[in-house]
Amino acid sequence: MKLRQFLRQYSPLLAVAIAYVWSAVAICSYRATQAPPGTTVTLRIGHWQLEPGVREGFDALAAEYRKLHPEVYIVQDAVPESTYSQWLTTQVMGGTASDIIESGGLPGALMLSYYSRYFLPLNNYIGQPNPYNAGTPLAGEPWRNTFKDGMRAGYIEELQSYMAVPLAQFAYRIVYNRDLYHKLTGRTTPPQNYRDFVAVCEQIRAQHDDQGRPYVPIAASSYHIGMWDTTMCEPLTFAAVRKLDFNRDGNVGSDEFYAGIRTHRIGFDFPPFAARFQMLRELTPFVPVGVTGLGRDEAVFLFAQQRSVFITSGTWDAQSLREQARGTFAIGVLNFPPPAKDDPEFGQILEGPVYDHTTAGMPFVITRTCQHPDVALDFLQFLSSQRGNAEFNRHIGWIPSVRGSELPPSLAGYEPHFEGVYGAMPMTLGGDTNVKWQQLLALFLINQIDYPTLTAQYLAFYQDHAPQEFAEMQRNRQRVTIREEQLMAGLRARAMVEDPKQAATTWFRYRQLETDRLLVRDLGPSLLAKLVSDGPVTNAPDPYEITPAALANVRRQLGGNR
Amino acid sequence: MRFRALILAGLLPGTLVAETGTELLRTGWEQFRLADFNLAVKTFDRDVTLAGTNSAERAQALYGLAMTWALRRPGEDPAKAVELYRQAIVAAPASETAAWSLLAIARLTHLAATLDDTQDSAAVRQAYQDVIDKFPTQPAGEEAFLFQQAAQLAVPRAGTARPAVTAVEEFLQTHPHSQYRRAAWTLVAHGYQILGEPTHRLSALLQMLQAAKAEALLPVYHAGDYWSIATLAEFECGDFAVAREYYRKLIADYPTDQRIFLAKRELQHMDEVEAGLRP
Helix, strand or coil, X not given: CCHHHHHHHHHHHHHHHHHHHHHHHXXXXXXXXXXXXXXXXXXXXXXXXXXXXXXXXXXXXHHHHHHHCCCEEXXXXXXXXXXXXXXXXXXXXXXXXXXXXXXXXXXXXXHHHHXXXXXXCCCCCCCXXXXXXXXXXXXXXXXXXXXXXXXXXXXEHXXXXXXXXXXXXXXXXXXXXHHHHHHHHCCCCCCCCHHHHHHHHHHHHCCECCCCCECEEEECCHXXXXXXXXXXXXXXXXXXXXXXXXXXXXXXXXXHHHHHHHCCCCCCCCHHHHHHHHHHHHHHHHCCCCHHHCCHHHHHHHHHCCCEEEEEEEHHHHHHHHHHHCCCCCEEEECCCCCCCCCCCCCCCCCCCECCCCCEEXXXXXXXXXXXXXXXXXXXXXXXXXXXXXXXXHHHCCEECECCCCCCHHHCCCCCCCCCECCCCCCCCCHHHHHHHHHHHHHHHCCCCCHHHHHHHHHHHHHHHHHHHHHHHHHHHHHCHHHHHHHHHHHHHXXXXXXXXXXXXXXXXXXXXXXHHHHCCCHHHHHHXXXXXXXXXXXXXXXXXXXXXXXXXXHHHHHHHC | CHHHHHHHHHHCCCCCCCCCHHHHHHHHHHHHHCCCHHHHHHHHHHHHHHHCCCHHHHHHHHHHHHHHHHHCCCCCCHHHHHHHHHHHHHHCCCCHHHHHHHHHHHHHHHHHHHHCCCCCCHHHHHHHHHHHHHCCCXXXXXXXXXXXXXXXXXXXXXXXXXXHHHHHHHHHHHCCCCCCHHHHHHHHHHHHHHHCCHHHHHHHHHHHHHHHHHHCCCCCCCHHHHHHHHHXXXXXXXXXXXXXXXXXXXXXXXXXXXXXXXXXXXXXXXXXXXXXXXX
């Protein structure tokens, strides 16, 4: 065949082939030029953390690691959060994912399938000591136990597997402008309790800046107001656990709340419920007008422009707030001030300090396409060693996830509290009740309706719509059965073909999941459904009330011990 | 022409590579796990053809094909799945695959009944009984028994809970080495909850925990188990010794658990109750 004829006939295919070869050479040579001489292993680590300090933290720890392992070069693939989920999806599906990836950014069910398909389980390693803890108080301890949360954040319940290494913890606190606070109140010590906090807010609110604008004590928005409610007001409802936690798991679920309302065991006049909204009402004069219509950046702007003294912040934002204030004003951090024990309204209602729902976060996984999974694992162990994790988080200004790792000085005040009370008022059950609640709450927050009106209107709607939503909840539970059966079938088939040693572990995981997710799953909910269908009761014992028979038994045992 | 053929051949994965039954089985299940059900059907189909008259391989291939037709969404075909399960059983009647196939038929029957809101129907009970009768010592047979009893317990009535509890307790007596003892004790505990017998329920939960620890091949979280035992012991049984033991275990083993504050309060509360009862 003549050359010209060949080229004419196959030119489209040749063009594609040339473009492909050129791209491949370009990518390979680009990646090769990044790696310094002597590199035999290049690890890529992908994440969305573009906050100040994170990339610097990874670079610093990578440099430290390279001193120990000169043949290993670590490169970051830092991707904007807004596009991370698309990037993650295309990378894992295309088989070109980074070796180590921060997992997240996708809906739960999808993330679960990604864990199963694309990431390596860590079960075989978490029971062994982290070698990089040698010479520290954590030496010899199983890697899992060296995390503050026991590596819970890296454990995927549905897969019964440890999949991720969490590198930081997060908490909410109040950040305040110390200079403005001193200027407007004359004080250097922050408010010590709730009444003190309200008093300084009143004092701040009464003053005007040099343009005649009143100061807004608390910079807040629709994003921030939830933090105030969750961390300061909702813990007042903790006593509801004793009345509504029917399955006694320590929490009040939305279905349990419904059962309590439906059977008249509780109402919105329950004093702790009313107290929550009383406190929220007392705080709303100190936030910007129309707070529910404001975006996060508007609140940050108010704070940065020194028109507000207080703002809530998660630790992930702490560094950027410090950057905004740098050179202009000094920042302080304080806990959400609780009511004192002798507080006339709330002292007897708040039962203890507030529990910090801080699980370790920033979870990183090893992808199945990683060419050097042992090196990737080693680097993650380095990052999650006591020294490594402290150093890493010192760069970022976040809370270390590893026990005994020193908190960066900038995070003094963010130490998590792991003993305390939490909210127990999940009053929405489905879409309709959620929408209605948000509508009424927004009116309450801008002082258009009071608590009796809020609850009366909501209760009427709730009693009308919640029964259908409760029934839908039961049906949803049935709908996911097929997905559970699929998961079990896949796991069972894997165990049937594996070699006996590996199969034993797989069979164990299979039985655990089969039991919890299929065999006994409906038993607890069926008891709650019966409680609801039995209807209203009077003088029913609370779940956390010692029964007469139990008390008699205690008496008997004490009598026997005399 | 030859060049074109070579290019096309190269673009078709697997056409130039011989496939074994084992490879097809693994590939089929991988496709199933990835929810690529159309591909899984094709792969298992090829495996059935390749297996020919080899009974064990044929049964495994048919089982995979049946499972795909049963559980794929959309496009499920339960009737076809049942037919394929039965073919798998005929291919290797005494095999592990046959046992799982018969259980799969029972599960399909149960799922259909659940959607009709007739959880504990006679057909469901009989479907599980078929598995129990034919494969009493296989894991599939034990699972069938437990699912059968769980169906009895799913509607909380004393009339059905009592025989279920009795049956499972007998199972535990006669199957001392079963790998499902944790599951069985969980059912017993639930049964006693329906019957309003907290002392027996507590005993069952303690046995469940013991079995769970004996069976564990991977680390398992027991914070919820400790909490359930402690609170049941305190509030319904009046067994403060057990309550204290398990509140303390929770505090020691899971110091950041959300329930630590409550656990410490209850330890104090029990001291106060006892102080109030002493002369």
